[in-house]
Amino acid sequence: PKMPGQDTAACAYSCCFSQGEKLWDALRISAYVFSTGLLMFTALVNSVSWFMQNITLGNFWQTAWLEFYNHMEGDEWTIFLIGAALVPALAFWGFNGILLVADITGKPTFITRYRIQLGKNDPVDTKKLWKAIYTALVNQFFISFPMLVPMFYIMKSWGNTFSEELPTFQWFLVELSIFTVVEEILFYYTHRLVHHPVLYKYIHKKHHEWTAPIGVVSIYAHPIEHIVSNTLPVMTGPMIMGSHIVSTSAWFSLALVTTSISHCGYHLPFLPSPEFHDFHHLKFNQCYGVLGVLDFLHGTDRVFRQTKAFERHKVLLGLTPLSESIPEPPKKDE
DSSP, rough: OOOTTHHHHHHHHHHHHHHHHHHHHHHHHHHHHHHHHHHHHHHHHHHHHIIIIISSTTTHHHHHHHHHHHHHTTTTHHHHIIIIIIHHHHHHHHHHHHHHHHHOOSSSSHTTTTTTSTTTSTOOOOOHHHHHHHHHHHIIIIIIHHHHHHHHHHHHHHHHTTOOOOHHHHHHHHEEEEEEEHHHHHHHHHHHHHHHHHHHHHTGGGGGGOSSSOGGGOOOOOHIIIIIIHHHHHHHHHHTTTHHHHHHHHHHHHHHHHHHHSSSSSSOTTTTOOHHHHHHHHHHSSOOSSSSSSHHHHHHTGGGGGGGHTTTTOOOOOSHHHHHSSSSOOOTOO
């Protein structure tokens, strides 16, 4: 005869075994997907790296760098200023110059069709705009550029920042990944810090005067915020890695253009989606990071994920604006 509870125990054992099998299957599938993805990514990186270095341009970049280095007579300070200050500044103002034409004139209409917050900055308030441009220039010339002085000596101590040999393209991709992770961590937590009620009123509120941002607003901020939240997260990666000045220059330029895209107010074709950070300016307490990874882990994107903006948060691969293909639902009173 069966003992009392024997059927229950057998059922529990069977359920546990079944659960264990499912867990093991899930782990096997996950490991397969991850390893396949890793192999494909590695193959892609190696292929692109080989192609860039051996097929497309050969020794073009290395030769160009040596010519520039010799022209500067190895003057490391001048080289550093050009690479870390002048080139990124030109990238920032060159990109934002195009956006400012659209913001001020509403032309070309091709660009303005892609406005995220429809009806906002149409046209932009010129008084607010000149204030933003003035603050951005002050932050660049009197905060960012002076911060390059200690950075120069830190980088110089590594000994390879001004090497006559450029890093390989593959190593640059590794550095770029590390820079991005470092920036995400530092920006997310310093950004959340300045949203604390004690600090927000005196520091971060200035940046949030623009609920519908434009590109130049990316560095429109209180000086303390510009140091802690805008500049240090971008500078820290190259300082940790002791990166070459060419890598540092490329990273600074990329970071400035990327943050301009995040603030630009237009979801343009083939560019990274700015919906995530635009939503932050609209709602204030969502989407604090750059990549969104830490927002997902901390749950600070839950509201965003329930909106049409989240559905539009992708690279636009066509010419139809996402505000048209994925419109906001009509309001209840309409």
